[in-house]
Amino acid sequence: MLDKRTKLMNAAKVLFSENGFYATPTAKIAKEAGVSNGILFHYFPTKADLIHAMYYDIKDRIFIYSVSQIYKEATLKESIYTLWLAAVEWNLENAEDFEFTLQFENSPYFSTEIEKKHKYVQMSIELAEQGRIQNVFKDINTLLLFQIMSRLVETNVKFLKHNPTFQNDVEFKNKLFEIAWDAIKK
Amino acid sequence: MLDKRTKLMNAAKVLFSENGFYATPTAKIAKEAGVSNGILFHYFPTKADLIHAMYYDIKDRIFIYSVSQIYKEATLKESIYTLWLAAVEWNLENAEDFEFTLQFENSPYFSTEIEKKHKYVQMSIELAEQGRIQNVFKDINTLLLFQIMSRLVETNVKFLKHNPTFQNDVEFKNKLFEIAWDAIKK
DNA sequence: ATTCAAATTGACTGATTAGTCGGTCTAATT
DNA sequence: AATTAGACCGACTAATCAGTCAATTTGAAT
Numbered sequence: 001m002l003d004k005r006t007k008l009m010n011a012a013k014v015l016f017s018e019n020g021f022y023a024t025p026t027a028k029i030a031k032e033a034g035v036s037n038g039i040l041f042h043y044f045p046t047k048a049d050l051i052h053a054m055y056y057d058i059k060d061r062i063f064i065y066s067v068s069q070i071y072k073e074a075t076l077k078e079s080i081y082t083l084w085l086a087a088v089e090w091n092l093e094n095a096e097d098f099e100f101t102l103q104f105e106n107s108p109y110f111s112t113e114i115e116k117k118h119k120y121v122q123m124s125i126e127l128a129e130q131g132r133i134q135n136v137f138k139d140i141n142t143l144l145l146f147q148i149m150s151r152l153v154e155t156n157v158k159f160l161k162h163n164p165t166f167q168n169d170v171e172f173k174n175k176l177f178e179i180a181w182d183a184i185k186k
Numbered sequence: 187m188l189d190k191r192t193k194l195m196n197a198a199k200v201l202f203s204e205n206g207f208y209a210t211p212t213a214k215i216a217k218e219a220g221v222s223n224g225i226l227f228h229y230f231p232t233k234a235d236l237i238h239a240m241y242y243d244i245k246d247r248i249f250i251y252s253v254s255q256i257y258k259e260a261t262l263k264e265s266i267y268t269l270w271l272a273a274v275e276w277n278l279e280n281a282e283d284f285e286f287t288l289q290f291e292n293s294p295y296f297s298t299e300i301e302k303k304h305k306y307v308q309m310s311i312e313l314a315e316q317g318r319i320q321n322v323f324k325d326i327n328t329l330l331l332f333q334i335m336s337r338l339v340e341t342n343v344k345f346l347k348h349n350p351t352f353q354n355d356v357e358f359k360n361k362l363f364e365i366a367w368d369a370i371k372k
Numbered sequence: 373a374t375t376c377a378a379a380t381t382g383a384c385t386g387a388t389t390a391g392t393c394g395g396t397c398t399a400a401t402t
Numbered sequence: 403a404a405t406t407a408g409a410c411c412g413a414c415t416a417a418t419c420a421g422t423c424a425a426t427t428t429g430a431a432t
Contacts, residue, residue: 004409004410018294019294020208020293020294022206022208022209023208023294025388025389025390026389026390026391027388027389027390035410035411036410036411036412037391037411037412037413038391038392038393038410038411038412039409039410039411040391041390041391041392042408042409042410045391046390046391047389047390047391102292103292103293105292106288106289106291106292106293107206107289107292108204108205108206108209112344112348138361138364138365139361140361140362140365141345141349144341144345147341147344147345148338148341148365151337151338151340151341152334152337152338152369154337155330155333155334155337158298158333159327159330159333162298163327175324175325175326176326178324179324179326179334179369179370180369182368182369182371183338183365183366183368183369184365185368190379190380211418211419211420212419212420212421213418213419213420221380221381222380222381222382223381223382223383223420223421224380224381224382224383224421224422224423225379225380225381226421227420227421227422228378228379228380231421232420232421233419233420233421
């Protein structure tokens with residue numbers, strides 16, 4: 001049995017990804033979660049608090065998953081590939097989280113400052129910094145390199161969602177990665 | 187003196203880009219536009235109609251601007267560059283339109299079907315199709331190529347907005363274009 | 373001058389919604 | 403057994419908002 005805080009976040013995830021968070025009343029979230037209206041505001045004083053908590057939760061989980069995938073002896077390109085693939089596959093398998101994140105990051109709730117704070121971003125930026133030092137990447141602002149990769153991941157996930165045939169096509173995914181890699185490599 | 191329909195769209199543009207369209211009441215739009223509440227619903231039967239009308243209006247304007255920039259004798263790469271630069275500069279100069287479009291395209295109002303319908307997209311896809319025929323671009327779905335370019339433009343505009351120093355740096359912009367070009371070229 | 377449709381107004385409403393609150397239940401602590 | 407603090411409930415409210423409508427103005431056509 002999940003605790004009610006988690007139940008609420010799960011219910012919100014489903015409803016938010018269906019109708020967006022503005023069109024989803026808090027009462028509906030509580031009902032879907034099978035808990036009382038009041039308890040929602042007990043755990044999340046405002047609706048915005050719930051939304052932010054969900055965002056950080058998602059980013060935490062994708063971070064943990066990504067880190068678990070990389071291995072020590074990998075080359076830089078291999079590490080980038082692993083991270084790229086981890087991000088693509090995680091977002092494909094967690095479609096609701098993906099939808100939610102997209103909406104959140106393009107809403108007035110979000111600022112680049114929020115993004116920079118997260119360990120996931122920091123880890124990626126460190127990797128990008130390595131690439132620049134090793135003279136493998138283009139000589140461009142590191143944060144920008146990261147954002148380019150992130151955006152390409154988004155585009156790829158969207159495409160794969162609309163074209164499920166390719167979802168298990170390793171060769172095709174390699175092609176997609178080459179696009180991203182060509183973009184950032186020198 | 188602008189007609190009230192245009193006044194309403196201008197006012198909505200400002201308010202939407204500041205607070206998003208869910209947090210912007212129709213009454214506030216009418217007030218900002220200096221017209222009555224009722225006339226808004228005379229021109230736009232629902233709030234969603236207003237939002238859609240604004241989206242198409244923006245896409246029309248960016249299309250007209252982009253087309254005016256390309257010239258006949260240009261090579262394929264030159265044409266792509268011209269379109270890329272037109273998009274980047276137009277979005278930089280029309281920051282509110284840019285914000286609005288971003289929000290809209292990542293909201294439940296939007297679907298890929300809407301996007302495909304627009305002449306702007308069609309023109310770009312034709313260009314991408316040419317590139318594939320001439321064996322210049324990677325052998326990948328044309329719509330995907332277009333979406334990759336669009337996303338990179340977005341990323342570039344966001345970066346230039348946060349780093350105004352580079353906004354008039356032609357050399358830097360060329361670097362940005364090379365990223366996009368390397369991504370799609372064979 | 374008269375007509376008439378379209379433009380325009382702004383007060384109004386019905387529905388919705390985030391958040392509150394008084395009170396109950398549970399379980400660990402003393 | 404008494405105390406207490408946090409979990410939990412659900413009815414309630416104050417505010418907000420999209421959309422309506424009856425009435426007035428405008429301006430072009432007859």
